[in-house]
Amino acid sequence: MTTDMPARMLRLLSLLQTRREWSGHELADRLGVTGRTVRRDIDRLRELGYPVEATTGHAGGYRLASGTAMPPLLLDDDEAVAITVALRTAAGGLGGIEETALRALAKLEQVLPARLRGQVAALQQATSTITWEGRGPRADPGTLTVLAAACRDHEIVTFDYTTRDGTPASRRTEPHSLVASGGLWYLIAHDTHRDDWRIYHLDRITSPSPTGHRVPPRALPDPGPDPAAYVAAKIATAPVRYHAVATVHAPAETVRARTWALATRIQPLDEGSCTLDCSADTLPRVAQVLATLDADYTLDADPAVVDHLHAAAQRTLRAVRREAAGEAPSGPAAP
Incomplete structure (x- = not known):
């Protein structure tokens, strides 16, 4: 039981900030006090300027709402x-x-x-920000905020989604967790229409909309319960269009720092070499990962990958030769 009133009120305020709504009974249990004491502490918070609203329902409850002024002693x-x-x-x-x-x-x-x-x-x-491909923000902060609140409150959310092949689709999900990896964000959610778990790329999500319908929390299936480990395992085993594995003459940690690859895609061989699974759905993506290695490597890849890399290398070689010979690039003349 929290007998120190200032400490109890700070604890109460912290609880109100971590969830959209609490019942009076839940708050009393968390604080180890009576419902009457909770009501008094709520009144004290209101007197200090914190916008605590009462909610309707079976037993009634409380939530921290938007106020007409910032609470005192916090921020101007x-x-x-x-x-x-x-x-x-x-x-x-x-x-x-x-x-x-x-x-x-x-x-x-x-x-x-x-x-x-x-x-x-x-x-x-x-305001605008210059972002470098693969290094800058890859998700809209507003989308992150909506989905984070849905994960916290176990609230069903609908959104528009662009599938891997570019097809627009609508989704209705129970968000579970957000996971960041290498400049990308992923949403783990249970798809209500498919009755199955899915991992969504946040840069493909638009127009997320809370439904107001909350559901009991679900436990992640294998290999849960850690959301980051769940995403890493699923991405590592997800089907891709083009297969490519490089044996790199560089330490695993060096390759990880250069490529921002998931740990599950890099396997150390010894102190100075490792394998990197750079398989992807597009050929340019495979080439992009290989270009960041800055080390010698051998490659086990699909013929389409080899052909794409060969064509790209030939274009680069022709450009270098023209530059060395002082030749003008082919194409339309400059005005």
């Missing part, structure tokens, strides 16, 4: 706008802090007043 308006924009940028793919930024963003936007949300949206629309 300018700080709130600056931090929200920074967190949205970080949540989009800055290495190492995406998940932490996303959790903080979900908490902050939950209590952000409407007038500040407009300022944040205007600033976000007026």
Whole structure:
């Protein structure tokens, strides 16, 4: 039981920030107090400026809602706008802090007043970021925020999705987890129409929409329960169109740092060499991964992969020879 009132109120506030809605009974159990004490503490939070709303239902409950002003002793308006924009940028793919930024963003936007949300949206629309392929943000922060809240609240979400072959489709899912890997984001979700688990690329998801329908949480199937391990295992065994495995004369850690490949795709052979599975659905993707190696390698690949690499190498060689000979490139003359 939490007898220290300030500590109990901080714990109560933290609970309200981690989930969309709590029943009074659940809060009382978590805090080890009576329902009457919870109601008093809620009133104290409201007096301090925290926008706690009562909800209707079987037993009633509470949620932290958007307020007319930021709660005292936290952030002023300018700080709130600056931090929200920074967190949205970080949540989009800055290495190492995406998940932490996303959790903080979900908490902050939950209590952000409407007038500040407009300022944040205007600033976000007026700014741009130069992103390098394979290194920059690969998911829309707004999409991340919606899906993160759905994972937290076990809420069914619908969205539009572009399949691997480019076909548009609609999906209705129970989001479970978000996983970041090498500049890419993945959503683990249970597809309600197929009654099966799926892994979705977030850069193919558009227009995510919460349905308001919450369901009991599901446990991940094998090889769960770790979401990152689940995604790594599924991606490593997923079918691809073009097979290519390189035996690279470089340490596994060096290859991983250069290619941003999943750990399951790299197998150490000894201290100075490893194998890299660079199979993919497109030929340019295979060539792109091999080009980042900056080391000698041998290749076991489909004939189509070998032909594509040979043609690309010939184009490069012709360009180098023309440059060495001082020849002008073929094509339309410059104006």
